[in-house]
Amino acid sequence: MIPKTNGRRCKMFPSSHSGTSGSHPEGIDPSLRHNALAHRLVRSDALPGAHKNVVFDCTQTERFGLRGPGTMDWLGSTGVSAPAAVNTTLTLPCGTSVLRLGQQEVLLAAPPGGSGARLRELRKAWQDSELPAKGYDAYRDEGWAWFVVSGPAAPALMRRISMADLRPESLKLAHLAQTRALHLDAVVARFDRFGAVSYDIFVDIASAPFALDVLTETAAGTHCGFQFAALCATK
Template sequence: MSATTVTAALRRSQLYRRHIDLGGHFEQVAESTLVSHYRSIEEERAQVKTLALVDLSALPRIGFKGLGAPDWAAAQGMTLPAQPNRATLQDDGTLIARLSQTELLIASNLSGASTHSAVAVSAVADTTLAERVYSLPRADSHSWLVLCGDLAAETLAKVCGVDLRPHKFANGEVAQTSIAKINGVLIRNDYGDTLAYSIFSDSSSVEFLWDSLLDAMAEFNGAPVGVQALRDC
């Protein structure tokens, strides 16, 4: 099997230079390349349990805003959280966060084959959206990092003012806040029984955020891992 290069597909992460420097092995998912793993899968599976950082920026995601957005999304078969700053996992693993009463963020599952995000993305491309529904193309504007493992909350406490400890910040809660001085949307979305926080932030400053998080993780022996270890959770 020949190795997939980072340029094998149309889309790659904004962090691809970091991944190459770290010796990442890439895989192709739909139109994107993302890091499958850096080290052996066994090592990375163990790493995910303690403290790991994963870059999912190459996976699909999109947002919608407007008074008509919640009804439109419900009509597409999406299950929405009842109140703002909550996220709901759909049956196919798609993550849907309600950022305000009338704003949604839809992020793909780890296989990149999320029905809900595909429906949402194609709705923008192919048809006229319903009245009072406006699309927010998040895939280019926002990066997507996942900080996971038992020590993730301790790490975030160093860079974020919101109390994100698991007993205070439940699975599915959303905090729109400053993380290492970078504004972002932080969603607690555990993978299996592994504590995990998805961070969506401005893609133009994601190299700074990536470096800052790795720096904060260093004292806990945290390390970056590929998407495969997260899928195995």
């Protein structure tokens, strides 16, 4: 639902994603990418407790999106489980999240703050696969910004940023909505991270600064003490 853009982001692992390594299908030099929010948020590698209200920018955390014919066949060939229904999710034992966005469309995301090693393995396996149809790279790591809203007041904040009913009793755990949020087309997934009700929000990366403006102003209006940070990936 979110349109593909040419937005670029800085990779956290230049040694394994260099422009000459061939690990990226376009051979893009990661030094040319940047995080549009880097100058606006403090960086943190500390995960919050269940009682802390937080908004994390997780845009630099690894993710990998595929779409098109053969996507689900390839995923099955790797032994990776996939959600049975569109607009549902599951979490693998390694912590990787699998979001099913369409009959032949998935997004795989490392756990917020995680190293993303498993995602890099899967990307390499996809590149090396000889299946005649295996989907194609949807460039979700470059085209989508990623925020995580978590804490006891998370539902109250979500209620203010979307007209969709995103209450925990409506958007169940392990479900997602392709909807409008932050005045943008968005994918909103329910993952109860850090022991609290949590929402992953994916929006067009070109609109990330605007989305952060809306989140900041709206969170302040809840008077719930939301803390903002860019969550660093572990190495």
